Amino acid sequence: MAKLDRYLLSDFLQSFLATLTVLLVVSMGGVLVDILGRIADGRIPAGLMLSQLGLQFIVYLPIILPLALMLGLALSIARLYRDSEMAVLTGVGVGPKRLLKPILLLTVPVVALVAGCSLWLGPWADRNAERMLQEASRSMVVAGLEPGQFTPLAGGGIVYLSSLTGDGTKMGKVFMQRQKEGRIDVVSANSGAMFFEGERQRYLRLEDGYRVEGPESGTLDYRLMRYARNEVALPDREEVRDQNDPEMLTTGQLLVDDRPEAKAQLHWRITPPLLALAFALLTLPLARSAPRQQRYGRIMVAFLAYTVGVSLSILGRQWLAAGKLPVDAGMWWLTLPLLLLALWLYFRDGRLSRRRAGAKA
Known part of the structure; x- marks a missing residue:
């Protein structure tokens, strides 16, 4: 050259x-x-x-x-x-x-x-x-849920998981707190899992727990409920492409x-x-x-x-x-x-x- x-x-x-x-x-x-x-x-x-x-x-x-x-x-x-x-x-x-x-x-x-x-x-x-x-998207880690950490949820609130299986689909004890329109909602459960409805919508299925709901302040109008199953919406996953x-x-x-x-x-x-x-x-x-x-x-x-x-x-x-x-x-x-x-x-x-x-x- x-x-x-x-x-x-x-x-x-x-x-x-x-x-x-x-x-x-x-x-x-x-x-x-x-x-x-x-x-x-x-x-x-x-x-x-x-x-x-x-x-x-x-x-x-x-x-x-x-x-x-x-x-x-x-x-x-x-x-x-x-x-x-x-x-x-x-x-x-x-x-x-x-x-x-x-x-x-x-x-x-x-x-x-x-x-x-x-x-x-x-x-x-x-x-x-x-x-x-x-x-x-089939793992709860994709939703930002990790064991041993308090994780903010989309739309307000916070969640804590004590443990999570290796595939990220099932969890141990759960604590969740949410606030909406001046009221507070606290949920606990002994176990939980994730499931789907349709292509994108994901839910947490909580089992064997308690739910406490009431005003943030001012009155004592609280309600305590024990449940066998409770479902909580998670952020939609990414749209699935054909x-x-x-x-x-x-x-x-x-x-x-x-x-x-x-x-x-x-x-x-x-x-x-x-x-x-x-x-x-x-x-x-x-x-x-x-x-x-x-x-x-x-x-x-x-x-x-x-x-x-x-x-x-x-x-x-x-x-x-x-x-x-x-x-x-x-x-x-x-x-x-x-x-x-x-x-x-x-x-x-x-x-x-x-x-x-x-x-x-």
């Missing part, structure tokens, strides 16, 4: 990795906040936080990687123009077309990674995240599924690597600027181009699923014109550079 190619590739790679790091921190921060919110609501067990975060990280990579690649290349190429390095390279006969090789040396592996995540790893991570949630949902199917299954929703999902998975390639090639003309010119304006143009491309792909997916677009059209109406535009601008820049060199001669 020529020294110039190594230098440019190193510069492109450093800029890409720095941009990717920033985007991952921002994106995963939002995902972490969402996961913590669901943990607080009792919809996800705290023990699954890291695994869910890791799986969601894989799911979002096909969206984050193309943007990081485009912005990283745009920042690096704009710096070459700003610091007059491109002017020096052009003066010795190295024009914009010469940048294609180091750009492709970085772009091809990234596009392959995007394709792997979009077509295989992302769907696999999505299915495993759903499977883990379904398995955990196993025939196209998002839950493998790419191979989508290929033989004739439903419009399945075809829309298939094209949604094919599009990210093509967009990554098109956006990477578009950075060469988009990042061009005059020497010492600020590069952030070009970066904003690149970001807007990416935003428009992703928005159109989301819209195209909805149109395909609704039958408003023919299946044969897929997302090709978006990706092919972008690729052709990138190639045309690339060859146009090469012709402009040759004309300028001829004029100076």
